[in-house]
Amino acid sequence: MAHTSEALTDLDWHPLSNEDIQHFDDKGYLIIRNVLDSETVDKLIEASDRLIASDLREKRQTYPNGLYDGFRNCVATDDAFIPLLAHKTMLSVVTQLLGAHLQLVVSHLIYKYPDPPGTPDTARVPGWHRDYGTATKVLGDKVPRVLLKCAYYLTDLSESNSGATLVVPGSNNLPDPIPVPEGQTDPKGAFEPSLRPGDCLLFENRILHAGGANLTDQIRKAVMFGYGYRWLMPLDYRTQEQTLLDKLSPLGQYLVGEPCKKTKEYYAGGGDSPLAAWCEEHGVPAIRPIH
Numbered sequence: 001m002a003h004t005s006e007a008l009t010d011l012d013w014h015p016l017s018n019e020d021i022q023h024f025d026d027k028g029y030l031i032i033r034n035v036l037d038s039e040t041v042d043k044l045i046e047a048s049d050r051l052i053a054s055d056l057r058e059k060r061q062t063y064p065n066g067l068y069d070g071f072r073n074c075v076a077t078d079d080a081f082i083p084l085l086a087h088k089t090m091l092s093v094v095t096q097l098l099g100a101h102l103q104l105v106v107s108h109l110i111y112k113y114p115d116p117p118g119t120p121d122t123a124r125v126p127g128w129h130r131d132y133g134t135a136t137k138v139l140g141d142k143v144p145r146v147l148l149k150c151a152y153y154l155t156d157l158s159e160s161n162s163g164a165t166l167v168v169p170g171s172n173n174l175p176d177p178i179p180v181p182e183g184q185t186d187p188k189g190a191f192e193p194s195l196r197p198g199d200c201l202l203f204e205n206r207i208l209h210a211g212g213a214n215l216t217d218q219i220r221k222a223v224m225f226g227y228g229y230r231w232l233m234p235l236d237y238r239t240q241e242q243t244l245l246d247k248l249s250p251l252g253q254y255l256v257g258e259p260c261k262k263t264k265e266y267y268a269g270g271g272d273s274p275l276a277a278w279c280e281e282h283g284v285p286a287i288r289p290i291h
Contacts, residue, residue: 011251013282014092024097025291028172028207029193035089036152036198045154047080048109048221059236067113067125067214072236074223075107075256076244084225086251090150090200091275094227097202098148099288100275103257105147106226106235112163114214121161122185124210128168128178131205131226132235141175144290147205147228154221157195163214165201165222166192172206186210227255230273250274 014032024030036044052069059072075081084090085104094102115123130136135143157164168187171178178187192212193201203209205228214220226235240256251274254260260274279286 011086011278012088012092014089015282016093016096021097024202024204026173027169029167029169029201029203030093030097031193031195032090032093032200032202033196034198035087035200036154038198040083041154041197043080044152044223045221047078048111048154048223051078051109052111061108063125065125067115068110069113070108070110072106072108074109075104075225076237076240077109079247081107081109081223082247082252084150084152084223085255086249087150087225090225093202094148094150095275095279096284097288098145098227098229100273100279100286101230102227102255102273102275103230103232104225104234104255105228105232106149106224108224108226108236110222110224112211112214112220112222114217114219119213119215121213121215123213124166124185126211128180128187128208128210130176130208132228132232135205136176143206145172145204145206146232146290147226149203149205149224149226151201151203151222151224153195153199153201154197154223155218156197157193157220159194159216160192161213161215162218163216163220164193164195164212165203166190166210166212167201167203168208171208172204178208230257 020030051071059077061072062069071077075085131149132147151165168178168190170189171187180187187208195201234257245253245258254274260272273286276286
């Protein structure tokens, strides 16, 4: 069965402007508003609350301080997360920023609970860091952009200190380490985005980011899906179970690392990307230069 644009009819064309692309290249992040409608947000919260309330331990990740709870590889944990894998808007955006030869690297449900009374607004858990930091052990400051995360927020983070992910715009183009001014908690230029339920914050692996203080009385609920190049080692799985693969479209199967069957043969490195025809149709480079 050939993969053509017919297999991608659910993938919208959400064109990024040249300014959007330049902003992401320069600053390392981008905000796409109203990606998830209220019905989808409600479904994700229902599934997420059910998981958090369960006794399930497999793929569960918590912090010793009790401020965080969640699940890694959540796409395989509950069917409610599957539509985010090839989200009709966000996969269009991701493909324009990374190209066609992608796979899912991480899918992470994260609940951040309110900080204890008296916690200062400068509290950062986790602290400032870059993703896929193990790459710096091999490549040092020469790490390129290899990973892009889509952080979908399910709760209202429009007020300051609601637990949003903070970023340092432009730090994706700066070497390690980023100095923090004496007497300060954050690197110069640290930015707290204002986000509403259904908004998506995209950020790449090299941008410094941290967990902002949650001084509200609500749990910050978010789901993060990260995509990287086909040759990148996924962070929270190696191969997906057949029970998940059976639920996915050919595009979804490709995105979790399965080879693409262009003909009856499998191609080395995962085969041709089913997103390549979509890129050609919309005039998007299937291979984007690494920054």
